[in-house]
Amino acid sequence: MKFPPFVFSTQRNVLGIVLVILGHAAMAASPAWLTANDDKIKAIVEKMTLAEKVGQVTQPDSGSVEDLDDITTLALGSMLSGGSSDPESGNKLSDWAEFYTERQKRALKSRLGIPLIYGVDAVHGHNNLLGAVVFPHNIGLGCARNPQLVEEIARITAREVRASGIQWTFAPSVGVPRDIRWGRAYEGFSEDPAVVALLGPAVVRGLQGADLSGKESVAACAKHFIGDGGTEFKPGGGEGMLDQGDVRVDEATLRAIHLGAYPGAIKAGVATIMPSYSSWNGVKCSGNKQLLTDILKNELGFEGFLISDYNATDQLVSPETDESAPESNNAAGQVRSADYKKCIEISINAGMDMVMLTDRYKEFITMLEELVEEGKVPMARIDDAVTRILRVKFAMGMMEAEPDLWPNKELQPEFGSEAHRKVARQAVAESVVLLKTENALLPVKKLPRRVHVAGSGADDLGMQCGGWTLGWQGDRGDLTPGGTTILDAIKEVAGNTSEVNFTADGSKCEGADLGIVVVGEGPYAEMKGDRYDLALSAEDSAAVAALKAAGLPVVVIVLSGRPMILGDVAEQADAILAAWLPGTEGAGVVDVLTGAAPATGKLSFAWPRSIDQVPLGHQRETMENPLYPFGFGLGYE
Ligand code: BGC
Ligand code: BGC
Numbered sequence: 058m059k060f061p062p063f064v065f066s067t068q069r070n071v072l073g074i075v076l077v078i079l080g081h082a083a084m085a086a087s088p089a090w091l092t093a094n095d096d097k098i099k100a101i102v103e104k105m106t107l108a109e110k111v112g113q114v115t116q117p118d119s120g121s122v123e124d125l126d127d128i129t130t131l132a133l134g135s136m137l138s139g140g141s142s143d144p145e146s147g148n149k150l151s152d153w154a155e156f157y158t159e160r161q162k163r164a165l166k167s168r169l170g171i172p173l174i175y176g177v178d179a180v181h182g183h184n185n186l187l188g189a190v191v192f193p194h195n196i197g198l199g200c201a202r203n204p205q206l207v208e209e210i211a212r213i214t215a216r217e218v219r220a221s222g223i224q225w226t227f228a229p230s231v232g233v234p235r236d237i238r239w240g241r242a243y244e245g246f247s248e249d250p251a252v253v254a255l256l257g258p259a260v261v262r263g264l265q266g267a268d269l270s271g272k273e274s275v276a277a278c279a280k281h282f283i284g285d286g287g288t289e290f291k292p293g294g295g296e297g298m299l300d301q302g303d304v305r306v307d308e309a310t311l312r313a314i315h316l317g318a319y320p321g322a323i324k325a326g327v328a329t330i331m332p333s334y335s336s337w338n339g340v341k342c343s344g345n346k347q348l349l350t351d352i353l354k355n356e357l358g359f360e361g362f363l364i365s366d367y368n369a370t371d372q373l374v375s376p377e378t379d380e381s382a383p384e385s386n387n388a389a390g391q392v393r394s395a396d397y398k399k400c401i402e403i404s405i406n407a408g409m410d411m412v413m414l415t416d417r418y419k420e421f422i423t424m425l426e427e428l429v430e431e432g433k434v435p436m437a438r439i440d441d442a443v444t445r446i447l448r449v450k451f452a453m454g455m456m457e458a459e460p461d462l463w464p465n466k467e468l469q470p471e472f473g474s475e476a477h478r479k480v481a482r483q484a485v486a487e488s489v490v491l492l493k494t495e496n497a498l499l500p501v502k503k504l505p506r507r508v509h510v511a512g513s514g515a516d517d518l519g520m521q522c523g524g525w526t527l528g529w530q531g532d533r534g535d536l537t538p539g540g541t542t543i544l545d546a547i548k549e550v551a552g553n554t555s556e557v558n559f560t561a562d563g564s565k566c567e568g569a570d571l572g573i574v575v576v577g578e579g580p581y582a583e584m585k586g587d588r589y590d591l592a593l594s595a596e597d598s599a600a601v602a603a604l605k606a607a608g609l610p611v612v613v614i615v616l617s618g619r620p621m622i623l624g625d626v627a628e629q630a631d632a633i634l635a636a637w638l639p640g641t642e643g644a645g646v647v648d649v650l651t652g653a654a655p656a657t658g659k660l661s662f663a664w665p666r667s668i669d670q671v672p673l674g675h676q677r678e679t680m681e682n683p684l685y686p687f688g689f690g691l692g693y694e
Contacts, residue, residue, distance in 0.1 A: 084358075085319070085320035085321075085323040085324050085357040085358055085359070086323065086324065086357070086358030086360075087323055087324075087326060087327075087358055087359055087360035087361060088268070088324070088325075088326045090268040090269075090326065090452060091326055091328075091360045091361060091448055091449075091452055092360050092448060093451075093452075094447075094448065094451035094452075094456070095444070095448070097451065097456075098444050098447045098448065098451065099444075101169070101171075101447060102440050102443055102444060102447070104169070105169065105443065107426055107429055107430075107436075107439075108131075108132065108422075108426065109132045109167075109168070109169060110439050110440070110442075110443045111422050111425050111426050111429075111439070112131045112132035112133050112134060112167075112422065113132065113133075113134035113171065113442075113443045113446055113447075114134060114405075114410060114411045114412060114425075114439070114442050114443065114446065115131065115133055115134060115135070115411070115412060115414075115418055115421060115422055116133075116134070116135035116136060116137055116176070116364065116411050116412060116413045116414070117133065117136055117137075117414055117415065117418040118136070118137055118138070118139045118142050118367070118413070118414070118415050119136050119137065119138050119139075119142050119156075119160070120138070120139060120141075120142035120415070121414075121415040121416045121418065122136065122418070125159065125160065125163050126163070127418075127419075128160055128163035128164050128167075128173070129163045129164070129166045129167045130167075131418075131419075131422060132164075132167040132168065132169065132171070133164065133173065134171065134173065134174070134411065134443075134446055135173055135174045135175065135176060135225075135411060135446075136160055136173055136175055136176070137175070137176040137177060137227075137413060138175075138176075138177050138185065139178075139367060139415075139529070140178055140185075140525060140528065140529025140530075140582065141528050141529045143185065144156035147187075148185065148186055148187045148527060149186070149187050149188070150186055150187075150188065150189075150220060150221055150469065150472050153185075153186055153221040153222070153223070154220075154221050154222050154464035154469075157175055157221060157222035157223055157464065158222055158463060158464065160173060160175065161173055161175070161222065161462050161463075165462075171447075171450070171456070172450065172455045172456075172460060172462050174224055174225050174276065174446070174449065174450060174453075174455070175222070175223045175224060175225060176223070176225040176226065176227060176278075176364070176413075177218070177223050177225070177226055177227070178226065178227045178228070178525055179214055179217075179218050179223075179226035179228060179275075180194075180195075180226070180227070180228045180229075180230065180244065180525050181193065181194050181195070181214075181522075181525065181526075181638075181640060182210075182213075182214050182217065182481070182640065182641075183214060183217040183218050183220075183221065183472075184522070184525055184526045184527070185526075185527060185528075186217075186221065186472075186527075187527070187537050187538060188472065188473040188537060188538050188539055189217050189472065189473055189537070190213065190217065190473055190474075190477040190478050190481050190539075190640070190641060190642070191481070191522045191526055191537070191540065191640035191641040191642075192210050192213075192214070192481050192484055192640050193481075193484055193485055193488045193637055193638060193639045193640050194243040194244065194523055194525075194618065194637060194638040194640070195229070195230060195243065195244055195245055195246045195256075196242065196243040196244075196245065196246065196247075196618060196619065196637050196638070196661060196662070197484070197485070197488030197489075197636075197637035197638065197639060197658075198210070198246060198256060198484065198488055199245070199246030199247040199252050199253075199256065199661030199662075200487075200488045200489075200490050200635075200637070200658040200659055200660060200661045200690070201484060201487035201488040201657075201658055202252060202255065202256070202659065202661070203487055204255055204256055204259040205259075206480075206483070206484055206487060207256050207259040207260055207263065208259040208260070208262050208263035209263065209480055210260075210263065210480060210481070210484055211228075211229075211259070211260045211261075211262070211263025211264045211277075212263040212264075212266075212273075213477050213480060214226070214228075214263070214264065214275070215263065215264045215265075215266075215273055215274055215275040216273045216465075216468050216471065217468070217472050217473070217477070218275045219272065219273050219274070219275060219464075219465045219468055220464060220465055220468040220469045220471075220472045221464055222462070222463060222464035222465075223275070224274075224275055224276055224453060224455070225275060225276040225278070225328075225329070226264060226275050226276070226277065226278065227278045227280060227331060227364075228260060228264070228277060228278060228280075229256075229257050229260035229261070229277065229278075229279060229280075229318075229322075230244035230245055230280055230281070231245075231246075231253050231257035231279050231280070231317055231318035231319065231322065232244065232245045232253075232280075232281060232284075232285040232286035232315075233245060233247070233248060233249070233250050233253050233286045233287065233314055233315050233317050234248055234286035234619075234662075235248060235286055235287050235314070236286075236288075236290075236299055236671060237591065237619035237620055237662060237665075237671060238290075238298070238299055238587060238588055238589060238591065238671065239286065239288070239299040239300060239586075239587060240297075240299075240300060240524075240581050240582065240583055240584065240585060240586020240587045240588065240618075241285070241286070241300065241582070241583050241586065242286070242618055242619040242662075243523060243524075243618030243619060243637065243638055244525075245286055246661060247661035247662065248286075248661065248662045248663070248687070249661065249687065250313070250314055250315070250316070250317035250318075251317075252661055253317040253318045254317045254318045254320075254321050256318070257279060257317065257318025257319075257321060257322050258318060258321035258322050258324070258325040258327075260277065261277045261279070261322050261325040261326065261327045262325050264276070264277040265277055265325075265326060265327070265328065268326065268452065269326065269328060269449070269452040269453050270452060270453065270454050272454075272461060272465055272467075273465065273468060274453070276328035276329060276449055276453065277322075277327050277328060277329070278327070278328070278329040278330065278331050278364060279318065279319060279322040279327050279329075279330045279331070280330065280331035280333070280366075281331050281332065281333035281334065281335070281342075281366060282319065282330050282331065282332045282333055282342060282348065282349075282353065283311065283315045283316065283319070283332075283333060283337070283342060283348060284304035284306075284311055284315040284333065284335060284337055284342070285333040285334070285335050286315070287304040287306065287311075287314060287315055288300070288301070288302030288303055288304050288335050289302055289303055289304070289305055290302075294589060296584055296585060296587065297583075297584040297585075297587055298587045298589070299587050300334075300583050300584045300586075300587055301333075301334040301335050301583075301584075302335055302336070303335065303336040303337070303338070303339060304335060304336065304337050304338070305338055306338075311337060319353070319357065320357055323353075323357050323358065323359045326361075327359075327361060328361045328362070328449045328452070329361050329362055329363070329364050329449065330353060330359060330361065330363055330364075331363070331364050331365070331366055332345075332348070332349055332363055332365060332366065332369070332409065333366065333369075334366050334369050334372065341369075341372065341373050343365055343366065343369040343370060343372070343373060343404055343407070343409065344373040344400070344403040344404050344407050345407055346406065346407040346408060348407075349363060349407045349408030349409065350407065350408035353408070354408060360445065360448065361445060361448065361449055362410035362411055362442065362445035362446050362448075362449060363408060363409050363410045363411070363445075364410070364411045364412075364413055365404065365409050365411065365412045365413050365414075366413060367413050367414075367415070368393075368413070368414050368415055368417075369404075369413070370397075370400050370401060370404045370409070370412050370414065370421075371393045371394060371397065371400065371414070371417070372393070372394055372400070373394060373399075373400035373403050373404055397417070397420065397421075397424065398424040398427070398428065401421060401424050401425055401428060401434075402428050402433050402434055405425065405428070405434050405438060405439075405442070406433075406434055406435075406438060409442075410441075410442035410445050410446060411442065411446060425439075473539055478539070478540075478641070478642055481640060481641065481642040481645070482642040482644050482645040482648065483645065483654075484642075484645065485636070485639040485640065485642050485643070485644075485645025485646055485648075486645040486646070486648045486649050486654035487654075487657060487658060488636075488637055488639065488645075488658050489634050489635065489636050489637075489639075489645070489646055489649040489656065489658050490634070490635040490656075490658035490659065490660055490689070490690045491632075491633075491634055491649065491656035491658070491690060491691040491692070491693075492633040492634065492635055492664070492685055492689070492690075492691070493627075493630060493631075493632055493633040493691070494631070494632040494633075494691060495631045495632065496610075496631065498610055498612065498631045498632045499612065499632045499634075499650065499652070499656075499693070500649070500650065500651055500652025500656075500693055501571065501612070501650055501651055501652075502651060502652050504547075504550060504551050504554070504555040504557075504571070504651075505555060505570035505571050506555060506556065506570055507555065507556045507558070507568065507569040507570050507571075508547065508551065508555055508556070508557045508558070508569060508570065508571045508572075508573065509557075509558050509559075509560075509563070509565075509566035509569035509571070509572050509573070509604065509609065510543075510544050510547060510557060510558070510559040510572075510573045510574075510575070511559070511560055511561060511562065511563035511566065511572065511573070511574045511575075511600040511601075511603070511604060512561065512563075512573075512574040512575040512576045512577075512597055512600050512601075512613075512614075513561060513575070513576065513577065513579075513594065513596060513597055513600075514543070514575035514576060514577045514614070514616040515542065515543055515544045515559060515561070515573070515574075515575040516542045516543070516544040516545075516559060516561075517533055517534060517542060518534065518535055518536055518537065518540050518542050518641060518643075519531060519532045519533040519534045519535070519536045519580055520533055520577065520578075520579055520580060520616055521540075521542065521543070521616060521638065521639050521640060521641070521643055522536065522537075522580065522638060522640050522641065523580050523581070523618055523638035524580050524581050524582030524583075524586065524618075525582055526580070526640075529582055530580060530581055530582045530585055530586075531580030531581070531582065532580060533579060533580065537641065539641060540640075540641025540642060540643070541641070541642060541643045541644045542643050543573075543575050543614060543636075543643040543646055543647060544557075544559055544575075545643065545644075546643045546644040546646065546647035547573065547647055547650075549644065549647075550647060550651055561596075561600065562596065562599065562600050562603065563599070563600035563601070563602075563603030563604050563607075564603065566603065566604050566607050566609060567607050569607070569609055570609070570610075571609060571610055571612070572604035572605075572607075572609035572610065572611040572612070573611070573612045573614065573650070574597070574600050574601045574604060574611060574612070574613050574614070574630075575613075575614045575616060576593050576594075576597035576598075576600070576601070576613060576614070576615055576616070576621075576626070577593075577597070577615050577616030577617045577621070578591075578594075578616070578617045578618065578621065581618070586618065589668070590622075590668065591619065591620070591621045591622045591668055592621070592622045592624060592668070593621055593622070593623060593624060593626060597626075598624060598625065598626055601613060601626050601629055601630060602625070602629065605629050610631045610632075611629065611630050611631050611632075612630070612631065612632040612633075612634065612650065613626055613630040613632070613633045613634070614633075614634045614636050614646060614650075615633065615634070615635050615636060616636055616637070616638065616639070617635075617637065617638070618637070618638055619662065620635070620660075620662055620663070620664040620665060620684075620685075622665065622666070622667060622668055623666075623684065627666070627684060634646065634649060634650065634656075635658075635660070635664075652693060655692065655693055656690070656691060656692050656693050657690070657692060658690050659688050659689065659690035660685055660686070660687055660688060660689045660690060661687070662687065663679075663680040663683045663685070663686055663687040664683055664684045664685040664686075664689070665680060665683055665684060666682070666683065666684035670682075670683065
């Protein structure tokens with residue numbers, strides 16, 4: 058099913074809210090399979106020591122665990138590889154499979170031998186591994202609005218992840234980004250909660266399969282609860298001027314806009330949810346009992362477990378120590394609160410079930426044990442957290458007498474395969490939005506005799522992939538084997554019937570019959586991607602101007618994690634395609650350029666003509682006189 062066209066009308070916000078409310082009325086609640094083993098779990102929890110329970114709720118980043126014996130002696134329940142925590146041996150599938158296996162073996166040596174659930178940010182394919190298929194980031198999929206396709210992508214991602222042994226991904230992001238200056242805007246499907254509610258649960262179904270028991274299924278994580286995309290501009294701006302900020306709206310607005318996909322994800326059986334770093338009216342979500350326990354668990358009936366964000370627990374400031382300045386910053390430059398023990402108490406009592414952290418994991422374990430012994434965190438709360446974690450491990454078949462915990466060898470041959478790339482290429486094509494085509498320049502059914510390609514993004518796989526690709530913030534250039542840049546794909550179509558030349562700045566284009574300029578922004582992720590100014594770079598604008606000055610008809614392709622301010626380029630270009638962050642399969646963009654695929658994408662965000670139209674961090678409902686309105690997208694005749 059495609060999203061009904063009437064939703065692209067100006068009434069979409071009203072309709073969106075109505076759809077979301079209808080969704081809630083259909084009562085969320087996790088499916089019965091998630092709690093089916095509660096009797097067995099009760100017996101296990103009764104056998105566990107306090108130390109074993111606390112170990113179960115602790116999730117250190119692999120990069121911080123120097124002594125692998127800690128996994129056994131502390132009976133850790135989970136580990137993760139953060140955005141840049143790669144195996145030392147390298148990033149090939151075999152490196153990851155070995156890395157994972159080594160850690161899992163240590164877990165099995167603990168007294169109870171409860172396996173680890175190992176997590177990673179596979180947010181657009183298994184994006185930390187060399188040779189994995191990298192799919193479009195969510196903003197593009199929001200323009201494709203095709204839940205079946207999104208489910209298929211998630212299914213493939215799960216298969217590539219299980220090929221490496223890992224069973225859990227911190228995806229989907231179901232935030233509803235309201236300010237495109239936010240460096241995580243591309244992780245969201247849309248500024249419209251109805252689109253997010255349509256696609257988020259589809260990812261859960263794709264990753265987890267019907268009930269998580271499959272050997273090709275991966276536990277999903279809806280994140281970041283709640284309002285991560287609705288934060289206010291921080292006074293002073295600077296890096297992270299919106300990220301991890303404060304959402305200042307009343308409860309009705311918070312629910313209407315930001316609850317979006319959560320009820321649907323819970324109903325689809327999402328195994329885990331990640332509370333947000335951000336705050337709601339000054340209170341950090343990661344320590345807010347009303348949000349975590351009253352709304353998520355009690356009202357919406359979520360029976361899986363809550364995983365804290367990366368060192369988020371470090372940042373809670375207790376009411377008693379509110380006055381004290383943060384004590385220090387950790388290695389990632391994040392704030393650390395002075396009273397860590399109080400933070401842990403607040404977060405666990407608010408309903409956090411597992412804590413993701415780095416170097417402080419031993420301190421965390423000691424402090425949480427003390428808090429239980431001192432009666433500040435009830436044992437019942439710890440038992441509940443452990444029960445929820447074990448539910449997921451049971452559902453995944455990890456608690457069977459002879460569980461199959463190892464990298465799925467049957468899935469390894471299809472890792473990064475042509476079949477997977479084909480689906481990605483289709484997804485890329487469906488996500489491209491045709492914004493402009495003068496004199497029916499597009500589709501270019503047959504490339505003319507000479508084509509000149511220019512722009513910063515024409516031959517840059519890393520720029521196509523964006524952040525969270527082979528590293529936390531992503532990188533430029535040939536990051537990963539396989540895949541096709543847009544220039545490669547144009548050359549492929551040209552074969553030996555057209556001549557294709559490339560200069561990034563557009564020089565030497567004279568005499569060509571067609572110009573194609575791939576403009577956009579370089580890779581970034583959270584914090585570092587917050588940008589006040591979303592104008593195209595001077596170099597990219599100059600490349601477009603150079604081709605126009607030489608008299609060529611010019612197609613502009615925009616590679617970006619959000620709408621950019623096109624300035625003069627909006628006028629100069631004869632045709633414009635928004636390609637978002639398509640990932641490794643650049644050929645999908647060229648499929649739309651040539652008409653090999655139809656132009657069907659519709660904007661999932663309004664596209665401003667000037668940055669002043671984006672009110673800083675405000676919960677805007679409509680944009681006055683945008684360059685292209687929400688839902689806009691031309692098609693071919
Ligand atoms: C991000 C999460 C991510 C986690 C683990 C955090 O900084 O906010 O989205 O899942 O790191 O890498
Ligand atoms: C990690 C990410 C994490 C970030 C948080 C990075 O070093 O690789 O996974 O999200 O720190 O600041």
